[in-house]
Amino acid sequence: MKKEKRNVIVGQSGGPTAAINSSLAGVFRTAIDRGYKKVYGMIHGIQGFMEDDGRYIDLSEHIQSGLDAELLKRTPSAYLGSCRYKLPDIHEDRDLYEKIFKMLDSLEIDCFIYIGGNDSMDTIKKLSDYAIITGSDIRFVGCPKTIDNDLALTDHTPGFGSAAKYIGTSVKEIIRDGWSLETAHGQVIIVEVMGRNAGWLTGASALAKGEDCDGPDAIYLPELPFDPDKFLDKVENLLAKKPVVVIAVSEGIKTAEGTYVSELANDLSYQDAFGHKQLTGTARYLCDLVSGKFQCKTRCIELSSLQRAASHCASRVDILEAYEVGGAAMKAADEGDSGKMVVIQRLSDDPYQAGTEVKDVHKIANDERLVPREWINEEGTYVTNEFITYVRPLIQGDVAPVMVDGIPRHLYKPGYQNLL
């Protein structure tokens, strides 16, 4: 006799994006469609779930209608709250794992879906390993998410397309703005884009380039060592040719010696639980360098959290794929997969076609996918046409915000914020 389906739990982890809630909507919809009774949401991921009482909600109280689901798809950030928490290895703290599984059992969980990036897939790997060791039949499946687009094995990650669309759009507007003012002595505008090790987002600034815009004049990705002297030479050459120079840099660019450019500027460095340094001030430092050398006007613009939260400028392809990937993760878990992650496989660029597949999470975790060297020009100052061909399909189409009183509406239920 077939076992009766019980409950699902889903969590969100890592940096928020404009698309991560669309995946949550997808998981919820597929879980309900496939006959699960309850869909619980962990508050602040596995970290909140492990707290004394176990922080979680019943998602059906939050997604009560089709309109709620549509609002959730248009709500940036992590609806359930996120965390940056790294589970210890199993042998380091078996008690912790025992506690988690006891809680999952008491909630009658069959499927555990975790939406996140590299660090989150590490959580799926460890929990699914523990399930094998202990003979638990709970299935653990990861759903990819990161604006950084640095997950291995998948063609791209949900969240990246919307951030890329926002960056391309904003950099184009910044370039136009720069053109407007008379600048006898030249002006250099440096835009700082997120990306610790991977330059996908910074490269996306080239999307500004088109029939009506030059695009940025130079792009510096963290994949290549950054040479301040060569950078200044480049700026000098550009200033000789045009009055306003716009340059996009990744927050994570480093010198050949491995020093972050942002560290050259200050010694403040906040580290998160994974030992990642908070990088900021790269553009500011470079602006100081440029204005000191060329006595020209500079402006540094950090896209900061705007670039990952700009649901008002989301890509339709991205939001729909995030939804599909959430559904695919739920489907995989329902059909018995565990220790797996859903990935997106591209079938063709033009017309763009892609589908989902399921891969072993052990092959993925902590493996960062960087921009290939051949997609960066020889000088190391721009992305190639191949890069654009890759990114362009991911920014297509819009998701019209639900405007209320002139401002986009997000999903919010009474008491929601107190949950976080």
Added chain:
Amino acid sequence: MKKEKRNVIVGQSGGPTAAINSSLAGVFRTAIDRGYKKVYGMIHGIQGFMEDDGRYIDLSEHIQSGLDAELLKRTPSAYLGSCRYKLPDIHEDRDLYEKIFKMLDSLEIDCFIYIGGNDSMDTIKKLSDYAIITGSDIRFVGCPKTIDNDLALTDHTPGFGSAAKYIGTSVKEIIRDGWSLETAHGQVIIVEVMGRNAGWLTGASALAKGEDCDGPDAIYLPELPFDPDKFLDKVENLLAKKPVVVIAVSEGIKTAEGTYVSELANDLSYQDAFGHKQLTGTARYLCDLVSGKFQCKTRCIELSSLQRAASHCASRVDILEAYEVGGAAMKAADEGDSGKMVVIQRLSDDPYQAGTEVKDVHKIANDERLVPREWINEEGTYVTNEFITYVRPLIQGDVAPVMVDGIPRHLYKPGYQNLL
């Protein structure tokens, strides 16, 4: 016998906005409709026009179709290029005025329209005064534009509504983003908004507040002296109540002694031709203050030129009003007005109704309109409902960008950029 209509010249001046090109489209359309032969555009305003050869273009080569006009309305920044140039007083340099009028005469100009803010209206005043003195029958009319909304006599200025909509939308997304991460020790996010003396834009961050968002937790406008100690007390109180505190500050806040907060941080200060200091670093300084005192995580976000260039998030009311005001300025000049500026008069808040009027520019120039004290709460940390009632109608409706390959298209004609 009625004199035959000849030509029009139009210029753009001061900081660019998302709506200034819509006014340009309005001037062009009304000039053509009213039978003028040519509509010239000054490149980089009066400053470019005064250069040896007189920099200008024939606008009909740039606005060749209805589609071009629609694209122009959706193009941020100043299509003609802008300038920050202050004409000397007439008695200081009559030769200069003679030169300008000689050039205007050689182009057979009947009407001179200048789209700009306080400083630009000063230009209209001086040129129209000179016309009276010399008996020239060229008419000079100003068309208001500034994101700062600080022009006297007009209910509001085109450009403000779109910037306000962008700020409200972005601050709401920043707040959601802030909620997502677990922050045991609290997090303070400080958003820096443009506004040297007037707090209209910073106050607009309160538009984020609604049924689905708390809005910023505190707002500091430049209209009131800023007290760092009281600010820290406020932050302490807020952190005791909620894990993530979001504060909007104007770049122009000053201590009771008159020192810009941004100056407390650094002694770099770029001054433009009007003696305005470039203010930046206010949020950064306050973040350092907060993290030093409370050992909590902070994030400073400068909306920088994004807030004035975000055509992708423009307000429909704003773009249409900018177009109308451009047309009204042209109409006024055509009907014989000179030394005047078009203003917007509000007839009612709800339903929102407004019309244009023509006022004497001598009453306007260099008179900054600030947020009234009674529209700021007693503590000086938020705007009142009256403020919101005033701003809300100005952010209504959207102007769908013309999307090409996933990115908004702007108006661009072959060789356009070389003109600037």
